[in-house]
Amino acid sequence: MTHSNPFVAMLFRDLRIAFRQRAEIMLPVIFFVVVVSLFPLAISPDPTVLKSIGPGVIWIAALLSILLSLQSLFRSDFNDGSMEQILLSPFPGSLLMLARIIAQWCVTGLPLIIISPLLGLLLHLDAHVIWVLFISLLLGVPYLNMVGAIGVALTIGLRQAGALLSLLVLPLYVPVLIFGSNAVISAANHLPYNGQLLWLAALLVIATTLSPFVISSALRVSCSYR
Amino acid sequence: MSVKDKVWLWFHRMASPAYFYNLAGQLLPWSIVATTTLMLIGLIGGLVFAPADYQQGDGFRIIYVHVPSAWMSMFVYMVMAVNSAIFLIWHIKLSDIVARSSAVIGASFTFLALITGSIWGKPMWGTWWVWDARLTSELLLLFLYLGYIGLRSAIDDRRVAGKAGSILALVGAINIPIIHYSVVWWNTLHQSASVSKFDNPSIELNMLIPLLSMALAFKLFYLCILLINSRSELLEQEKRSQWVKELVTSS
Numbered sequence: 001m002t003h004s005n006p007f008v009a010m011l012f013r014d015l016r017i018a019f020r021q022r023a024e025i026m027l028p029v030i031f032f033v034v035v036v037s038l039f040p041l042a043i044s045p046d047p048t049v050l051k052s053i054g055p056g057v058i059w060i061a062a063l064l065s066i067l068l069s070l071q072s073l074f075r076s077d078f079n080d081g082s083m084e085q086i087l088l089s090p091f092p093g094s095l096l097m098l099a100r101i102i103a104q105w106c107v108t109g110l111p112l113i114i115i116s117p118l119l120g121l122l123l124h125l126d127a128h129v130i131w132v133l134f135i136s137l138l139l140g141v142p143y144l145n146m147v148g149a150i151g152v153a154l155t156i157g158l159r160q161a162g163a164l165l166s167l168l169v170l171p172l173y174v175p176v177l178i179f180g181s182n183a184v185i186s187a188a189n190h191l192p193y194n195g196q197l198l199w200l201a202a203l204l205v206i207a208t209t210l211s212p213f214v215i216s217s218a219l220r221v222s223c224s225y226r
Numbered sequence: 227m228s229v230k231d232k233v234w235l236w237f238h239r240m241a242s243p244a245y246f247y248n249l250a251g252q253l254l255p256w257s258i259v260a261t262t263t264l265m266l267i268g269l270i271g272g273l274v275f276a277p278a279d280y281q282q283g284d285g286f287r288i289i290y291v292h293v294p295s296a297w298m299s300m301f302v303y304m305v306m307a308v309n310s311a312i313f314l315i316w317h318i319k320l321s322d323i324v325a326r327s328s329a330v331i332g333a334s335f336t337f338l339a340l341i342t343g344s345i346w347g348k349p350m351w352g353t354w355w356v357w358d359a360r361l362t363s364e365l366l367l368l369f370l371y372l373g374y375i376g377l378r379s380a381i382d383d384r385r386v387a388g389k390a391g392s393i394l395a396l397v398g399a400i401n402i403p404i405i406h407y408s409v410v411w412w413n414t415l416h417q418s419a420s421v422s423k424f425d426n427p428s429i430e431l432n433m434l435i436p437l438l439s440m441a442l443a444f445k446l447f448y449l450c451i452l453l454i455n456s457r458s459e460l461l462e463q464e465k466r467s468q469w470v471k472e473l474v475t476s477s
Contacts, residue, residue, distance in 0.1 A: 150397055154394055158380045158381065160380065164377060168373040171366045171369040171373065171401075174405050174409070175404050175405055175408035182412065218390065221386055221393065224386060225383055
């Protein structure tokens with residue numbers, strides 16, 4: 001590793017590890033597409049129905065696939081003991097964890113955001129609505145990664161981590177779900193949607209500044225448990 | 227001794243398990259008596275003396291359980307978050323015990339508020355449930371409580387459970403206002419606001435006094451449960467210490 005900056009070094013290390021397991025990267029995206037394509041089958045293929053439920057369906061599917069991908073966030077480092085080394089290193093653990101989350105977002109959140117316009121087309125959303133959907137996911141999905149990481153840091157090493165993780169994290173996802181899907185619905189009804197997008201941006205700023213500290217202290221607690 | 231020193235002395239004394247155990251034991255009978263008295267005043271005043279509502283008839287009387295428990299659901303989370311912060315900063319075990327005991331009580335109050343609201347809603351609104359802002363944020367609050375309880379019970383080590391739970395409680399405390407206002411905002415956008423029973427501040431005095439009395443009784447009931455719980459928790463946690471051994475051998 002030639003990078004002198006530990007933040008950059010951590011980011012590139014995590015990205016390199018992720019890209020060597022390509023199948024694992026693809027799974028959340030495939031899950032996202034499959035979940036969205038189940039809704040027309042279950043509810044109705046009628047374009048007017050799909051238009052009205054589309055924003056909510058895409059947002060919930062994005063939320064669930066992020067939740068699914070979170071499980072592996074700290075697992076390998078936690079299992080092989082690298083996590084203790086990272087937390088014991090002289091560099092601030094919160095910054096290193098932020099690098100980890102950004103890397104995680106690059107491999108799970110970003111592909112999902114990139115593919116979302118396609119799903120918007122499948123659900124008959126208009127072009128300008130798809131654009132708002134794209135922006136809202138771009139602002140909202142990193143928040144899901146950050147807040148989700150708090151839940152992962154608290155539950156890692158527990159026996160039934162998966163079910164507990166969703167109970168801890170899903171109520172905290174509610175504001176982003178409301179603002180995200182509402183921005184898209186407002187755009188579809190030709191109403192102003194700037195307010196919702198600004199709210200999403202504000203939540204993202206709060207999460208980026210506060211959650212790294214929470215995550216590193218939660219990981220310290222979880223590591224002390226073993 | 228300055229005021230600041232006195233406050234710190236009080237703080238340190240409260241942190242001592244033996245001192246708190248005795249203090250809680252002395253306070254408990256008084257708070258039980260006060261709870262029972264206030265609850266009787268509230269129930270009799272509310273169910274017998276308060277006049278029937280001109281629109282809702284006698285159906286409104288569930289307010290005497292519903293509103294105090296809804297108030298308590300928020301209050302208890304606040305107590306939990308403050309005690310979690312104290313535990314994380316000063317490592318006072320007593321605060322952790324208070325936070326843990328509060329979670330179950332708070333979840334029960336939240337559940338009670340939801341159930342009584344649902345029972346009240348059926349005759350008044352015609353449905354068991356509406357996606358009203360208050361109901362929805364109360365439901366989400368219940369989920370937050372359940373998550374806290376779930377996390378604590380999943381961790382065997384008590385000290386670790388305390389720390390993890392405290393972090394979660396603080397994250398929840400930061401998020402509660404955001405969740406609440408996003409839900410209010412969502413609701414005003416989706417549907418017209420339901421007729422609020424409390425928009426009109428001029429509630430008759432005969433109705434108000436029992437309500438306030440019940441609210442106080444619920445707070446004191448919470449205090450009773452908290453004192454009983456923390457006494458037994460303290461005994462278990464400190465079972466190897468000298469003062470517990472003396473307590474057991476002397477009795």
